[in-house]
Amino acid sequence: MTEFLSSYGILNTLGSAYFEVDIKGIMVHCNQVFLDNAESTIEHIAGKHYRHLVDPKQVVDIYSAFNTIYKTHENRRMLFNFVRHKTGGFRTAEGVVGPVLSPTNGEVIGFRGILFDVTERIREEMDLLSAKQSAERELAIGRKIQFSFLPTDLTKVDGWDLDVRFHSAREVAGDFYDVFPISNGKRLAFIVADVCDKGVGAAMYMAIFRTLLRAFANINTATQLTMALTAEVDPLKETESMIFRKEKILAVGAQPLLNAVQMTNQYIATNHGSSNMFVTLFFGVLNPADGKLLYINAGHEPPIVVSGGKIAKRLEPTGPAVGLMENLKFEIGETELAHGDLLFAYTDGIIDARDMNNKSFTEEHLLEEIAKKADSPENIVKHIMALLHDHISEQDQFDDLTLLGLYRK
Numbered sequence: 001m002t003e004f005l006s007s008y009g010i011l012n013t014l015g016s017a018y019f020e021v022d023i024k025g026i027m028v029h030c031n032q033v034f035l036d037n038a039e040s041t042i043e044h045i046a047g048k049h050y051r052h053l054v055d056p057k058q059v060v061d062i063y064s065a066f067n068t069i070y071k072t073h074e075n076r077r078m079l080f081n082f083v084r085h086k087t088g089g090f091r092t093a094e095g096v097v098g099p100v101l102s103p104t105n106g107e108v109i110g111f112r113g114i115l116f117d118v119t120e121r122i123r124e125e126m127d128l129l130s131a132k133q134s135a136e137r138e139l140a141i142g143r144k145i146q147f148s149f150l151p152t153d154l155t156k157v158d159g160w161d162l163d164v165r166f167h168s169a170r171e172v173a174g175d176f177y178d179v180f181p182i183s184n185g186k187r188l189a190f191i192v193a194d195v196c197d198k199g200v201g202a203a204m205y206m207a208i209f210r211t212l213l214r215a216f217a218n219i220n221t222a223t224q225l226t227m228a229l230t231a232e233v234d235p236l237k238e239t240e241s242m243i244f245r246k247e248k249i250l251a252v253g254a255q256p257l258l259n260a261v262q263m264t265n266q267y268i269a270t271n272h273g274s275s276n277m278f279v280t281l282f283f284g285v286l287n288p289a290d291g292k293l294l295y296i297n298a299g300h301e302p303p304i305v306v307s308g309g310k311i312a313k314r315l316e317p318t319g320p321a322v323g324l325m326e327n328l329k330f331e332i333g334e335t336e337l338a339h340g341d342l343l344f345a346y347t348d349g350i351i352d353a354r355d356m357n358n359k360s361f362t363e364e365h366l367l368e369e370i371a372k373k374a375d376s377p378e379n380i381v382k383h384i385m386a387l388l389h390d391h392i393s394e395q396d397q398f399d400d401l402t403l404l405g406l407y408r409k
Contacts, residue, residue, distance in 0.1 A: 017082075017093065017115040020100060023108065025050045025066070037082075037091045037117055055081035055090050065097065070108045073099050082115060092119045149210050154179050157188055157288045159409050163377035165385050167401040174202030175347050175400035176210050182217055187253035188288060189217060192345040192404050193281035194300070196321075205277045209322070212267055213283070217260035253285035254294055254332055261296045261322060261330050268323035278323035282315070282345050284406075291337040291408055296330050298322045303345035304367070306374040307338060311367055315343075342374045343406040346384075349399035353388050356395050361388060377405025 012032045020029035027048050035042065038053070051059045058080050069076050075098035081090030095115035099108045154162050164177050174195035182189045191213060195202045261283060268277070280300040286293050297303075299321035302314035319330030337343060346366075353361040366384070373383040381403045388401060 020112040022110045094118045161407040165381045165403045169397045173400045175402040188286045194347040195279045212264040213260045216263040217256040265322045269326040278321040306342045337408045345404045347402040349401045377407045
């Protein structure tokens, strides 16, 4: 006891907690830092067995560690709740414990350790872990809600096959697709879209864009149709091209198409312009009876039409991205899919996908592969997704992947 009282002060210069126990586990030395962490006194600690100074749940583990040190004569890193303070809690320590060897025969006669109080660090790590787990739970809920927006049972249309693949880069995505009937079931609408940016913000706007497009495509708005027909038209100078334009706009399905894109653009630009969020999209309206397709390509990657085993055409943009600013103009494009033709639409995550050498998949590679499996939408989307999987390999996927194939039997 005298030795304990006279020597412990020298060890205070360490700046960290120091202790020694004999071979039986009885405390024989410690410094003031150890005492401060214990919120105790020398008289209270001296002569006590270590089991009274640690979390009872860890006594067995600590004994096992000391036993290993005894057998190997090697130091051991440890993390444990090492002292009980007055409040009844424990301080968490991290440090090194090693053997005290007899100067005469080299046998282990005790154990000594230098410990660093990491209680606050552990608490912060636990708080961060809890916050991370909470965020992950919220993201999982968000992912579930977001995926509920994507149709799982695609509309079946006689004479046509349709297939889609979607793979998000993160828990939630900015890409989306949609397929639904319009014009009292006379036409089939389909959308492939890519909201700018990634993550939660893009996912929230994905839900807004998708909801608006569906809602506005299913309302009749005479004002929107009138605007589309009369914009920049002099009735006294109506030309053959303008008559054609009117006929195309008056076609079944054209008004819902214009409504959806123009009104969604106006709403986003007017109400959310400060967010600088926009979407590129391909919105097609198909007449299943004759294969005629009206569409608006709003700044999106041009879908590919394969005919006779070859790339026949690209459906180039007919307007800017949706949501950039108010009063944007969108033209309606028109094409026709013959029997055996396949339309392939996708988002830029496909061609921008990187391999381990940071090399992109590229549009050229996509065009080369499209015609190989163009006999059905299921075959083509499976083929491209398999190629992408091999291309990306162990590299992190940095953008969402969406593919849609439409085939006329």
